[in-house]
Amino acid sequence: MKPCANGSSNTTLREAAPLRMYRMKGRPRTLPAAFVCTVSRPGAGSCSAHGARSVLIAMIVLGSATPVVLAQPTGTQIREPLPLEIAVSVHDRNTRAPINFSPDGAWIAHTVMTDEIVPQALGQMYTETGFPFGEGNSHMEATVTRLADSESIRLGGEHSSSWAGTWLPDGKRVAFYSDEGGEAGLWIWDAGARRTERLGRVLARPFFGFQMPRWNPGGDAILVKILPAGQSIAAANELGDEVPGAAPSRSPDAGPAAPSVWVRRVDASVESSDPPDVEPPSERRPPTGAPRVFEADLAVVHLNGEVTRLVERKAIWGYAFSPDGRYVAYTVHKGDEPASLQRNFDVIVHEVATGWTRILGTNVRLNYGIELVAGQPPCRVVPGGTVRPRCGRRRRTWTADGGFHRRRPRHRAR
Numbered sequence: 001m002k003p004c005a006n007g008s009s010n011t012t013l014r015e016a017a018p019l020r021m022y023r024m025k026g027r028p029r030t031l032p033a034a035f036v037c038t039v040s041r042p043g044a045g046s047c048s049a050h051g052a053r054s055v056l057i058a059m060i061v062l063g064s065a066t067p068v069v070l071a072q073p074t075g076t077q078i079r080e081p082l083p084l085e086i087a088v089s090v091h092d093r094n095t096r097a098p099i100n101f102s103p104d105g106a107w108i109a110h111t112v113m114t115d116e117i118v119p120q121a122l123g124q125m126y127t128e129t130g131f132p133f134g135e136g137n138s139h140m141e142a143t144v145t146r147l148a149d150s151e152s153i154r155l156g157g158e159h160s161s162s163w164a165g166t167w168l169p170d171g172k173r174v175a176f177y178s179d180e181g182g183e184a185g186l187w188i189w190d191a192g193a194r195r196t197e198r199l200g201r202v203l204a205r206p207f208f209g210f211q212m213p214r215w216n217p218g219g220d221a222i223l224v225k226i227l228p229a230g231q232s233i234a235a236a237n238e239l240g241d242e243v244p245g246a247a248p249s250r251s252p253d254a255g256p257a258a259p260s261v262w263v264r265r266v267d268a269s270v271e272s273s274d275p276p277d278v279e280p281p282s283e284r285r286p287p288t289g290a291p292r293v294f295e296a297d298l299a300v301v302h303l304n305g306e307v308t309r310l311v312e313r314k315a316i317w318g319y320a321f322s323p324d325g326r327y328v329a330y331t332v333h334k335g336d337e338p339a340s341l342q343r344n345f346d347v348i349v350h351e352v353a354t355g356w357t358r359i360l361g362t363n364v365r366l367n368y369g370i371e372l373v374a375g376q377p378p379c380r381v382v383p384g385g386t387v388r389p390r391c392g393r394r395r396r397t398w399t400a401d402g403g404f405h406r407r408r409p410r411h412r413a414r
Contacts, residue, residue, distance in 0.1 A: 089115050091115065107145065111140055112142075113139070129179035129182055160179050168219050175215065178198075186213060207294060223300055226299050229297075294333060310352065315332055316330050347360045
């Protein structure tokens with residue numbers, strides 16, 4: 001036993017059995033499972049575990065969760081500050097990278113955001129290794145954790161970024177991205193051997209956390225975004241936020257310290273009875289176009305290393321296999337509507353075996369273009385190629401086989 005942090009002579013701190021905690025500064029860290037501080041009430045005699053009037057304060061840390069302080073007052077309550085070393089080293093989770101359960105439910109694959117920072121220049125969207133800043137500039141670690149005992153395994157290397165782990169349908173492997181070796185690629189972790197290896201030499205090009213590797217139902221191929229053939233990471237990064245065919249800016253040239261004032265006139269006599277989210281697409285102004293830095297190929301990478309490119313040089317945001325593996329549905333970002341943050345997408349279905357493609361909807365208003373591939377009703381791709389995205393307050397159903405399009409009526413909540 002040793003004195004507590006407040007320096008009180010009648011206050012003692014005893015350590016409980018150790019528990020494996022989270023990684024701190026990229027290294028495994030073991031801390032006591034609980035710091036039990038027993039403080040005697042003034043005048044109650046010396047401090048002991050059997051004090052009649054004492055306060056028990058326990059700090060319990062599990063996995064990589066935020067430390068929680070539990071107080072059970074039995075007398076005078078005393079609050080101790082959280083140690084600075086722990087406070088500044090707490091890890092977070094990449095909130096837009098889904099938590100992926102193993103088929104047996106015993107493990108989860110998830111992405112940990114550490115307290116380390118990846119250097120980022122102003123406006124930079126990818127590092128020179130191809131690591132994306134779509135989820136911030138924290139150092140990422142693809143991790144699998146066993147729920148029974150909180151055992152955690154980092155899939156990537158200690159000095160590399162890794163993210164977006166996804167379990168194979170049979171639970172034997174995990175696919176994830178890593179820039180190990182100096183370039184972002186597709187990697188496989190073998191759960192039995194606990195060994196990782198890179199799959200092929202493709203250059204992975206996701207941007208957001210939800211753009212994860214997606215296994216086909218048979219478990220022998222993975223759907224991913226990759227750089228076009230022959231394009232380097234440096235060449236792709238140089239594209240920046242350039243928009244193809246965009247009109248030049250009308251902003252007048254001004255000096256560094258000179259202000260610019262814009263005045264726009266709106267004709268008050270023009271009124272619209274329809275709210276923006278139900279405005280017919282034909283009456284909208286065309287979207288501005290997607291930045292070229294998002295351009296990539298959508299490809300199926302087989303476990304033997306072979307690559308089948310389904311779509312080339314498109315700003316693809318959402319993508320998924322149909323449950324039978326016959327089709328791939330994806331969305332292409334067309335840009336934002338003028339003077340708006342509303343994104344427009346084309347919704348497309350592609351038959352993997354034949355290359356047959358059908359555009360199901362154009363300039364569809366979605367949020368991140370993933371509503372149709374969320375994997376649960378009504379946003380899903382079902383057998384036969386039926387795609388059901390949620391579009392604003394409307395629900396649409398497209399059938400890939402016949403091109404049937406139906407707009408479902410809206411129902412008011414009772």
